[in-house]
Amino acid sequence: MEPDDRAALQSHVVLCHLAQGDTLMRAGDDVDVVYFPIAAELGNTVRFSDGKSVQAATVSRNGITGLAAFLAEEPIGRELAVQIGGEAWKLPANVLRERCRKSPPLMNLLWVLTHQNQIEASVNAACHLRHGLGPRLARWLLTTQDRTGKSELPVLQSDVADWLGVRRSSVVASFKHLSMLGALRQGRGRIIISDRAVLKTQACECYGKVSRRLDPHP
Numbered sequence: 001m002e003p004d005d006r007a008a009l010q011s012h013v014v015l016c017h018l019a020q021g022d023t024l025m026r027a028g029d030d031v032d033v034v035y036f037p038i039a040a041e042l043g044n045t046v047r048f049s050d051g052k053s054v055q056a057a058t059v060s061r062n063g064i065t066g067l068a069a070f071l072a073e074e075p076i077g078r079e080l081a082v083q084i085g086g087e088a089w090k091l092p093a094n095v096l097r098e099r100c101r102k103s104p105p106l107m108n109l110l111w112v113l114t115h116q117n118q119i120e121a122s123v124n125a126a127c128h129l130r131h132g133l134g135p136r137l138a139r140w141l142l143t144t145q146d147r148t149g150k151s152e153l154p155v156l157q158s159d160v161a162d163w164l165g166v167r168r169s170s171v172v173a174s175f176k177h178l179s180m181l182g183a184l185r186q187g188r189g190r191i192i193i194s195d196r197a198v199l200k201t202q203a204c205e206c207y208g209k210v211s212r213r214l215d216p217h218p
Contacts, residue, residue, distance in 0.1 A: 009091060009099060012095045014089070015088075015089060015090075016090045018042070018082045020083070020084060020154065022081065023079060023082075024065070024082065025065075025066065025076050026076075028076070029075055030076075031065075032094075033091065033092055034065050034096055035090055036088060037059060037060050037063060039088075039148065039149070040060070040148075041060040041086075041147055041148050042059040042065060042080055043058050043080070043081055043082075044080055044121075045078060045080075052162075053162055054128065054165035055124070055164065055165070057121045058083065058144075059117075060148060063117075067114045067117060068114050068118075070097070071110060073097075084144070084148055084150075084154065085154070123209050127139070127204060127206040131206065133164065133170055134202060135203055135204035136204060136206075137174045138207075140164065141153075141178075142196065142203055142207055143207065145196070151194075152191075153190065153191045157186075178198075181195075182195050183196075183199040183202065
C-alpha cells in the first residue's frame with residue numbers, strides 16, 4: 001500500500017481480536033466492514049442446504065476480506081468465519097471505498113488481490129476434484145503455517161474435515177499417516193507441524209500455486 005493511502009486510512013482502522021469459530025459474515029450480508037488479518041486466518045466457506053460445507057479460499061496476513069463483493073458493492077456470496085483466532089485490523093467499508101475513488105494505485109492493488117483470491121478459489125476447486133485427501137491435507141497444513149507463521153495450529157480434526165469437505169474418519173486416517181511419517185504431532189486440540197520437509201513430499205502440486213506477496217495493510 002502506498003504511504004499516502006496508508007496515512008489516509010490509519011486513523012479509521014481499529015485493532016481487534018477475532019475469536020476462533022466466530023462467523024463474521026453470512027452469505028447475503030452487506031459488506032459494511034473489511035478485515036485485514038494480522039495473525040488470524042479466516043475462511044471463505046460455501047455452505048450447502050444439508051449443513052455440509054467446503055472451504056473455497058482463505059484470508060490471512062497480506063489479505064483483505066470480502067473483496068469481490070466490496071468492489072461490486074454487492075452482498076457477500078460466501079460465509080466468512082474465523083478458522084484460527086488472532087488480531088486483525090477492522091476498517092469501515094465506506095471509508096475504504098471513498099479512498100479508492102481518490103487513489104487509482106489503491107484500487108489497482110485491490111483488483112490484484114481480488115484476482116489472486118479468484119485464482120486460489122479455482123485452484124482449490126480443481127484440487128478437490130483431482131487430488132486425494134492425503135495430499136490435500138498436507139497442502140492445507142503447509143499453507144496454513146505459511147500464512148499464520150505458526151507451527152502449532154489450534155484446530156480440531158473435525159474442523160479440518162469440515163473445511164476440506166470430507167468425513168472426520170477419513171481425515172483422522174490421513175492425520176495418522178502423516179504422524180507416522182514424522183511430519184506432525186497431535187495434542188489436545190492442537191496440531192504441531194514438526195517436519196515441513198516431510199510434509200512437502202506428501203503435498204499435492206497445488207501447494208505454492210497461489211501467491212500472497214502483496215501487502216494491503218493500512
